[in-house]
Amino acid sequence: MAVNLLDFDAESLTAWFAQQGEKPFRARQVLRWIHRFGEGDFNAMSDLARSLREKLLTIAAVSPAPTLSDKLSADGTRKFLFDVGNGNAVETVFIPEEGRGTLCVSSQAGCALDCTFCSTGRQGFNRNLTTAEIIGQLWQANRLLSINAPGERVISNVVMMGMGEPLANFDHLIPALRLMLDDNAYGLSRRRVTVSTSGIVPAIDRLAEACPVALAVSLHAPTDGLRDRLVPINRKYPLAELMAACQRYLVHAPRDFITFEYVMLDGVNDSDADARALLHLVRDVPCKFNLIPFNPFPASGFRCSTAERMRRFAAILLEGGLVVTTRKTRGDDIDAACGQLAGQVLDRSRRVQRAATIPVRNFSMSGTAA
Numbered sequence: 011m012a013v014n015l016l017d018f019d020a021e022s023l024t025a026w027f028a029q030q031g032e033k034p035f036r037a038r039q040v041l042r043w044i045h046r047f048g049e050g051d052f053n054a055m056s057d058l059a060r061s062l063r064e065k066l067l068t069i070a071a072v073s074p075a076p077t078l079s080d081k082l083s084a085d086g087t088r089k090f091l092f093d094v095g096n097g098n099a100v101e102t103v104f105i106p107e108e109g110r111g112t113l114c115v116s117s118q119a120g121c122a123l124d125c126t127f128c129s130t131g132r133q134g135f136n137r138n139l140t141t142a143e144i145i146g147q148l149w150q151a152n153r154l155l156s157i158n159a160p161g162e163r164v165i166s167n168v169v170m171m172g173m174g175e176p177l178a179n180f181d182h183l184i185p186a187l188r189l190m191l192d193d194n195a196y197g198l199s200r201r202r203v204t205v206s207t208s209g210i211v212p213a214i215d216r217l218a219e220a221c222p223v224a225l226a227v228s229l230h231a232p233t234d235g236l237r238d239r240l241v242p243i244n245r246k247y248p249l250a251e252l253m254a255a256c257q258r259y260l261v262h263a264p265r266d267f268i269t270f271e272y273v274m275l276d277g278v279n280d281s282d283a284d285a286r287a288l289l290h291l292v293r294d295v296p297c298k299f300n301l302i303p304f305n306p307f308p309a310s311g312f313r314c315s316t317a318e319r320m321r322r323f324a325a326i327l328l329e330g331g332l333v334v335t336t337r338k339t340r341g342d343d344i345d346a347a348c349g350q351l352a353g354q355v356l357d358r359s360r361r362v363q364r365a366a367t368i369p370v371r372n373f374s375m376s377g378t379a380a
C-alpha cells in the first residue's frame with residue numbers, strides 16, 4: 011500500500027526518504043511541493059529527478075480525506091465536511107474576517123469527553139484522526155479556498171477548535187502542528203496557531219515542551235461543582251490544577267496570555283456571582299476571555315444567555331480588569347457556528363441522564379432533552 015506523505019512532518023519525511031536511499035534535500039523539496047504549493051501529483055513536481063518521481067508514484071501518495079461537502083454561508087463562512095471512513099465525517103470551518111482568515115480544524119471523529127453543552131460530545135467517540143487527516147484539512151482548505159486565486163494565502167490562522175479534544179490525540183497532533191509552523195510548509199507563526207483544550211493537564215505540560223503554540227482553554231464554569239457537570243474532565247483535573255498548568259504553560263507560550271473560552275448558558279453559568287467567581291479564579295493567570303453565545307442544537311437542554319445578561323457578565327469581567335470579547339456567531343445558516351460542528355447526531359453519550367443533575371436557575375429542562 012502506498013505511504014501517505016501527508017502523515018509526515020519534516021523530520022519524519024526526511025527519515026522516510028533516507029530509508030528510500032534519498033537525500034534530505036529531496037525530502038525538503040517534496041515537503042515544499044506538497045504543503046507550500048498544495049501539489050498532490052508527483053508528476054507535477056518539476057524539479058525532482060524523473061527517476062524519483064517514478065519511484066514516488068509507485069510507493070507513495072498524497073491522500074487527504076475526500077471532501078463530502080463544501081458549503082458557503084451568507085456571511086462568507088465556509089464549511090467543509092471530510093469523509094474519514096466507516097461512516098465518520100469531520101468538519102472544518104473557514105472564517106474570513108477583516109485582515110485575516112481563520113481555519114477551525116478537527117482532531118478527532120467525535121469526542122470522548124462528553125461536555126454537556128457540546129454537539130460533538132453527543133455523538134460519542136469514534137476515533138483519533140491521523141496526522142494526514144488533521145493536516146489534510148488545512149491542505150484541502152488551502153486548495154479549495156484559492157481555486158480562484160492560485161498562490162494566494164487566505165488562511166492566516168489555525169485554531170484546533172473543531173471536533174474532538176486535540177490533546178487527547180497528542181501523537182498525531184504534534185506533527186500536524188509542526189507542519190503548520192514549518193517554513194517549507196505553511197509557515198504560520200506560533201502566535202497564529204491555537205490549540206484549544208478542555209483541560210487535560212499533563213498534556214498541557216507536554217505541549218509546552220513539544221510545540222508551544224497559543225493556548226485556549228474551554229473553561230465554561232467558575233467552580234469545580236459546576237464544571238464537573240459541564241466539562242466532566244474537570245473531575246480528573248480540577249480547576250486549581252488547571253490554573254497552575256496555565257501558569258506553567260505561559261513560561262513557554264508565544265503569547266503572554268491564555269485565552270479562556272466561556273460558553274454562555276442561560277441560567278447555568280451566567281450570573282453576576284459566576285462572573286465575580288471567575289475573576290477570583292483567574293486572578294494569577296494573565297488571560298483574555300472569549301464569551302461564546304451558545305448555539306442551540308436539537309435537544310441540547312440549554313439556551314443561550316440573553317444579550318443583556320451577556321453584556322452585564324462581560325461588564326463585570328471588564329471592571330475586574332480582564333480583556334473580554336464576545337464571539338460573533340458566524341455561519342449559523344450552515345450549522346458552522348461553534349458547538350454545531352457535529353450537526354444532527356445520535357446521542358450515544360451518557361449526558362441525558364447527567365443533564366438532569368445540572369442546577370438550572372431560571373428555566374426548566376423538561377421537554378428539552380431527548
Ligand code: SF4
Pocket residue numbers: 121122123124125128129130131132172173174175208228
Ligand atoms: S467541547 Fe470539546 S472536549 Fe468537550 S465534548 Fe465538545 S469537542 Fe469534546
